[in-house]
Amino acid sequence: MMIDRVEGNHWYHRTVQQLFRETCAHRGDKAALVYRDREISFAELQDRVDTLTWALMKLEVGPGDVVAMLPTxxxxxxxxxxxxxxxxxxxxxxxxxxxxxxxxxxxxxxxPKVIVTVGENQGRDYIDSLKNALPDLAFGADGVRSATVPALRHLVTVGATRGSEEGILDFAALMAMGEGYDRAEIAARVAASRCTDIQFICQTSGSTGLSKSALWNHRAPLSTVHFVSHALLVNDGDSFLNMAPYYHNSGVVGAMTLNLAYTGTTLHLMETFNPQAAFEIMERYRPTLSFGFDAHWQALRMAQAKTGGRFTLRKVMAAIAPNTYDMLKGELMGGEGLIASLYAQTENGPMVSLMEPDCVDESLRRDTQGRPIGGVQVMVKDIETGDPVRPGAQGEICYKSPFLFQGYYKQEEATRKNFDTDGYFHSGDFGTFEDGYIRFYGRLGGVVKSGGENVSTTYVNSLVLQIFGADFEDAQTIALPDPYWGAKLVTWVRLKEGRSLCAMADFKAAAKGRMANYEIPKAVLHWEGPWPVNQIGKLQMAELEAKAKALLAAAD
Known part of the structure; x- marks a missing residue:
């Protein structure tokens, strides 16, 4: 039997950690995690979490402190x-x-007071990256210090292979600090937590600059997992295949919080998404639940075509285009199963709308992102005037919600300007709202979704010019439709006099480590002369896109 969190809206008045402890106590010997064929029960997971909690408390980590993680x-x-x-x-x-x-x-x-980072991943050393990002980072017997991050006291590595360094605490040593923990003291701290406490800083994409830091209380992620569990009819026979990274909402909320705190279902982990590994897990354990973007399902389809792997997922959350919906429902799911299309934003913790399980109109299931979840009020407003538009007309998706973020951390002006005088949050997304269903068409302000990540084309321009300013006079980044990535970034550049365009391999090598991998363009093209603009000076993106498509097609 699943734990009943519905009666009296139990989930709405609790914290994530309170529900987690309830679930672990209720599930006991059931497998909570499966990783590299090793099963960890809910009882064992609770013991490990308590051990680590005690270690953090010994490091004087408590309410209001920030622990940053660079996780796998x-x-x-x-x-x-x-x-x-x-x-x-x-x-x-x-x-x-x-x-x-x-x-x-x-x-x-x-x-942050503590940074916990994977030591190395995909050939990159994250200790070196942190040293380069914080040049004043100082290491000593009592930990680390940085004048630019005054609260920072400890740097912890997980799975480091370079050996111990003064001031860096190995994760195993951190766990050892927590041995002999006081269960009653930990339970008392958990019991004292409140659903309105801040518990999460969730990074979101800005339209023109660095990621913003959105503050969540416990109601934000718990609203998502509550409504998702109902939309997917989750039961005791289900288990979840995680394909998302732990630095993404879908990994933290859709995987950890949903399964380990709310539904008590087994969570199967892959350190990084690999379609072949996913099919191996499906063959052995037959997980039924998952979440994915277009790139996940396209990669699984291609892998299945090569190997004939068995696809066992029958209930999925999906932020996908209609053509991917057709492929997922048809080729992978064989016409069966339940796809809960969704519209999510970091600022709403993150779910805004979700397809209900009993919708019988297949066109709505395929072409919309469902209905607003309970308590969320949606209105589409004109992007120029801010006035409400008629039902079905395109405009900016705006909403009020009891699950809204508590503002951007230390960014009061950025918070204020996203709300209008009616109290609606302006999402920066373009779409429609008709007959109770949301249709999401894309981001305003040049933010596109590529491989599941929000990418600002304006910000890519600024990074390209920051790194290659000696060679490029200007840059304009566009997004071309792509069946795998959803949107493929292509950057046009105007060269400075006497400069030439380097090979794409050299461009990527120079950008790697300085730009996020998903921000690095898939192609860089040379534009001669002035940018194409209209009579009022507005850049003609359609011309840039058309010429890029033609040039790339000719090169294939």
Missing amino acids: ATPDFTCLYFAVLQAGAWINPLNLLWGEIELAGILPRND
Whole structure:
């Protein structure tokens, strides 16, 4: 039997860590995590989380402190997420794909007391990245210090292979600090937590600059997992295949919070998404639940075509285009199963709308992102005047919600300007709202979705010019439709006199580590002469896109 959190809206009045402890106590011997064929029960998971919680408390981590993590999807980082919440602190996942520019901008703003990072991943050394991002980082016997991040006291590594260094605490040593924990003291701290407490700093994409830091209380992620569990009819026979990174909402909320705190279902982990590994997990364990973007399902389809792997997923959350919906429902799911299309934003924790399970209109299931979840009020407004538009007309999606974020951390002006005088949050997304259903058409202000990540084309321009300013006079980035990535970034550049365009391999090598991987353009093209503009000076993006398509097609 699943734990009943519906009666009296139990989920709405509790915290994530309170529900997690309830679930672990109720599930006991059931497998909570499966990682590399190793099963960890809910009872064992609770013990590990308590051990780590006690260690954090010994480091004087408590309410209001920030613990930043650069995570992979492993049991260690799963334990860290719940341990930070049990200690009463704020968790702040940071994107592993970020370059040093992003780290140097975000860390001083968020002011973490502890940074926990994977040591190495995909050939990149994250200790070196942090040293480059924070040049004043000093190491000593009592930890680390940085004048640019005054609160910082400890740097912890998970799975480091370079050996121990003074001032850096190994994760295993951190766990050892928590041995002999006081269960009653931890339980008392958890019991004292309130649903309106801040518990999460969630990074979101800005339209023209660095990621913003959105503050969540517990009602934000718990609203998402509550409504998702109903939309997917989750039951005791289900288990979840996680394909998302732990620095993304879908990994933290859709995987960890949903399964381990709310529904008590088994969570299967892959350190990084790999379609072949996903099919191996499906063959052995037959998971039924998952979440994915277009790129996930396209990669799985291509892998299945090569290997004939068995696709066992029958209930999925999906932020996908209609053509991917057709492929997923048809080729992968064989016409069966339940696809809950959604519209989500970091600022709403993140779910705004979701397809209900009993909708019988297939065109609505395919072409819309469902209905607003309970309590959310949606209105589409004219992007020029801010006035409400007629039903079905296109405009900016705006909403009021009891699950809204509590503002951008240390960015009061950025918070204020996103709300209008009627109290609606302006999403920056373009779409329609008709007969109760949302249709999402894309981001305003040049933000596109590529491989599941929001990418600002304006920000890519600024990074390209920052890195290659000696060669490029100007840059304009566009997004071309792509069946795999959803949107493929292509950057046009105007060269400075006497300069030439380097090979694409050299461009990527120079950008790697300084730009996030998803921000690096898939192609860089040379534009001669002035940019094409209309009579009022507005850039003609359609001409840039048409010429890029023609040039890339000729090169194939």
